[in-house]
Amino acid sequence: MRASCTSLLLKLPLRFWPEGAITKVLEKSSLHPKPAGLVLQYGTAGFRTNAKQLDHIMFRMGLLATLRSRKTKATIGVMVTASHNPEEDNGVKLIDPMGEMLTATWEDFATQLANTEQKELLAALKDIINKEAINMKLEAEVFVGKDTRSSSASLSQAVLDGVHALGGQSKDYGLVTTPQLHYMVCCQNSHGQYGEATVEGYCSKLSQAFLALSKNASNRTDDQKHLFVDGANGIGAPKLREVESHLKKQLQISIFNDGSRGKLNHQCGADFVKVQQKPPTGVEISPGDRCCSFDGDADRIVYYYTDSRGFFHLLDGDKIATLISTFLKELLVQAGLDLKIAVVQTAYANGSSTRYLEDTMKVIVRCTKTGVKHLHHAAQEFDIGVYFEANGHGTVLFSKTAEEKVQLLAKSTNINDERKRAALLLQNTVNVINQTVGDAISDMLLIEAILAIKGMTVQQWDAIYSDLPNRQLKVTVSDRRVIETTDAERRAVSPAGLQEAIDGLVKKYKQARSFVRPSGTEDVVRVYAEADSQESADALAHEVSLAVHRLAGGVGAEPKPLH
Ligand code: NG1
Ligand code: ZN
Numbered sequence: 032m033r034a035s036c037t038s039l040l041l042k043l044p045l046r047f048w049p050e051g052a053i054t055k056v057l058e059k060s061s062l063h064p065k066p067a068g069l070v071l072q073y074g075t076a077g078f079r080t081n082a083k084q085l086d087h088i089m090f091r092m093g094l095l096a097t098l099r100s101r102k103t104k105a106t107i108g109v110m111v112t113a114s115h116n117p118e119e120d121n122g123v124k125l126i127d128p129m130g131e132m133l134t135a136t137w138e139d140f141a142t143q144l145a146n147t148e149q150k151e152l153l154a155a156l157k158d159i160i161n162k163e164a165i166n167m168k169l170e171a172e173v174f175v176g177k178d179t180r181s182s183s184a185s186l187s188q189a190v191l192d193g194v195h196a197l198g199g200q201s202k203d204y205g206l207v208t209t210p211q212l213h214y215m216v217c218c219q220n221s222h223g224q225y226g227e228a229t230v231e232g233y234c235s236k237l238s239q240a241f242l243a244l245s246k247n248a249s250n251r252t253d254d255q256k257h258l259f260v261d262g263a264n265g266i267g268a269p270k271l272r273e274v275e276s277h278l279k280k281q282l283q284i285s286i287f288n289d290g291s292r293g294k295l296n297h298q299c300g301a302d303f304v305k306v307q308q309k310p311p312t313g314v315e316i317s318p319g320d321r322c323c324s325f326d327g328d329a330d331r332i333v334y335y336y337t338d339s340r341g342f343f344h345l346l347d348g349d350k351i352a353t354l355i356s357t358f359l360k361e362l363l364v365q366a367g368l369d370l371k372i373a374v375v376q377t378a379y380a381n382g383s384s385t386r387y388l389e390d391t392m393k394v395i396v397r398c399t400k401t402g403v404k405h406l407h408h409a410a411q412e413f414d415i416g417v418y419f420e421a422n423g424h425g426t427v428l429f430s431k432t433a434e435e436k437v438q439l440l441a442k443s444t445n446i447n448d449e450r451k452r453a454a455l456l457l458q459n460t461v462n463v464i465n466q467t468v469g470d471a472i473s474d475m476l477l478i479e480a481i482l483a484i485k486g487m488t489v490q491q492w493d494a495i496y497s498d499l500p501n502r503q504l505k506v507t508v509s510d511r512r513v514i515e516t517t518d519a520e521r522r523a524v525s526p527a528g529l530q531e532a533i534d535g536l537v538k539k540y541k542q543a544r545s546f547v548r549p550s551g552t553e554d555v556v557r558v559y560a561e562a563d564s565q566e567s568a569d570a571l572a573h574e575v576s577l578a579v580h581r582l583a584g585g586v587g588a589e590p591k592p593l594h
Pocket of ligand 2: 114115209326327328329330331
């Protein structure tokens with residue numbers, strides 16, 4: 032087996048592949064063998080599955096990141112995490128030079144490399160090297176980070192093994208949030224322009240901007256400065272503590288689910304709160320307390336509170352996007368800056384939010400497919416692109432022109448006080464935001480600053496518009512790929528008859544909307560429904576689930592009604 036692979040590789044021009052590397056890859060890869068027949072896909076957020084199946088994937092992603100680094104002549108990031116999935120799972124995502132998600136063609140390479148049987152691995156590498164004309168003599172650098180899962184330590188070591196096997200340099204950041212690693216990669220490749228590529232640099236950039244913003248808030252009581260944070264028993268909790276130490280008590284944080292006792296993402300965290308529409312366990316809150324939940328790798332955040340009648344109120348990604356875009360739009364008017372602002376959402380955005388943004392706020396709204404890379408790309412088309420998935424993953428992107436205009440105005444001496452104040456607020460808003468990717472800590476600081484500046488309570492924020500009641504369900508089918516969608520996933524084109532069935536069901540309810548799509552991270556079909564009452568949303572979601580089960584090859588018993 033060895034002989035045949037080696038002879039294949041020897042045919043490569045030496046310029047592309049120094050001979051010593053061949054033996055090294057062979058030696059190292061035999062320590063991270065692929066279970067024969069296992070097929071995995073680089074999905075919505077990289078590879079994600081039970082941690083036991085991932086050792087070879089990690090090693091190979093170390094190899095791929097090294098190739099990508101040589102190709103781009105830049106530092107590449109590899110984050111070991113399965114985000115909001117259960118503790119037993121793990122996953123890996125690659126980070127491109129400016130801190131963005133891996134480009135689509137390389138996602139295909141990732142899938143090919145992951146699924147290549149052990150004896151073909153070198154040929155698969157050679158294929159990528161040739162297709163991309165990668166000069167293997169160039170230096171390569173890969174930044175590696177991991178979340179708090181028990182499997183993450185050995186899996187991130189497998190990534191490092193892959194990097195070293197191809198002669199790449201590595202920097203192991205150890206335990207960091209996903210957005211922190213994106214930030215480091217961007218800082219490194221922008222030669223410090225975006226900030227310093229250290230956790231300390233991240234904490235000080237964000238906290239300085241937050242402190243500058245909060246100077247514009249007047250007379251806040253300690254109660255108003257208080258925030259309850261559910262850390263999902265993940266990496267967000269310890270990293271938030273590091274940031275908090277820079278905040279000079281301008282924000283007083285009580286962290287729950289900090290990982291000292293409970294299980295990662297178990298009955299807590301942003302995904303649990305959003306999908307279950309109830310507070311996490313492990314958080315002792317009183318009516319009116321302002322609370323938020325991070326997910327397991329701290330790239331998502333949702334806010335919530337309970338009212339005096341004990342009702343739970345969720346402020347999800349849509350409410351966050353509304354708050355941020357309203358704030359920015361007001362500042363642009365005050366600063367007299369003519370910049371085009373848009374909000375990017377997915378089909379999961381609550382219909383009320385879209386209506387409010389378009390009709391009341393007069394903001395451009397775009398809808399893209401699920402997955403932050405789609406939202407990120409769409410947001411890049413505007414001077415200011417605010418993008419959020421309803422689940423709380425999102426950030427704000429400022430174009431180069433927008434940033435320059437803001438900087439120039441903030442420096443200007445011959446403008447009135449109102450314009451100057453707005454320009455400085457905009458400048459600090461840019462600095463508090465992690466533009467590389469959704470970031471729970473950065474989003475939280477921005478939201479807290481906006482609420483403080485506007486003197487707004489969480490209840491007032493919630494009252495901006497009322498969500499339509501909604502329900503998300505999952506249906507297991509034998510092959511979820513039978514469902515194909517169009518129109519930013521809002522309509523199903525296959526299997527035959529499914530969309531017609533959904534249309535017929537939606538007509539039975541008021542203000543109703545429903546769609547289905549195959550998940551990119553779980554082996555399920557997701558069903559979403561909204562309507563004028565919770566009973567109707569629940570009934571519609573159930574009826575659509577039945578249609579999926581019947582028409583798309585449902586597995587097991589038919590879905591049962593929720594009530
Ligand atoms: P899938 O499993 O493809 O629905 C989920 C989220 C996405 C995104 C990814 C990555 C929903 C409905 N879907 O994707 O928005 O965040 O995970 O984490 O929330
Ligand atoms: Zn996450």
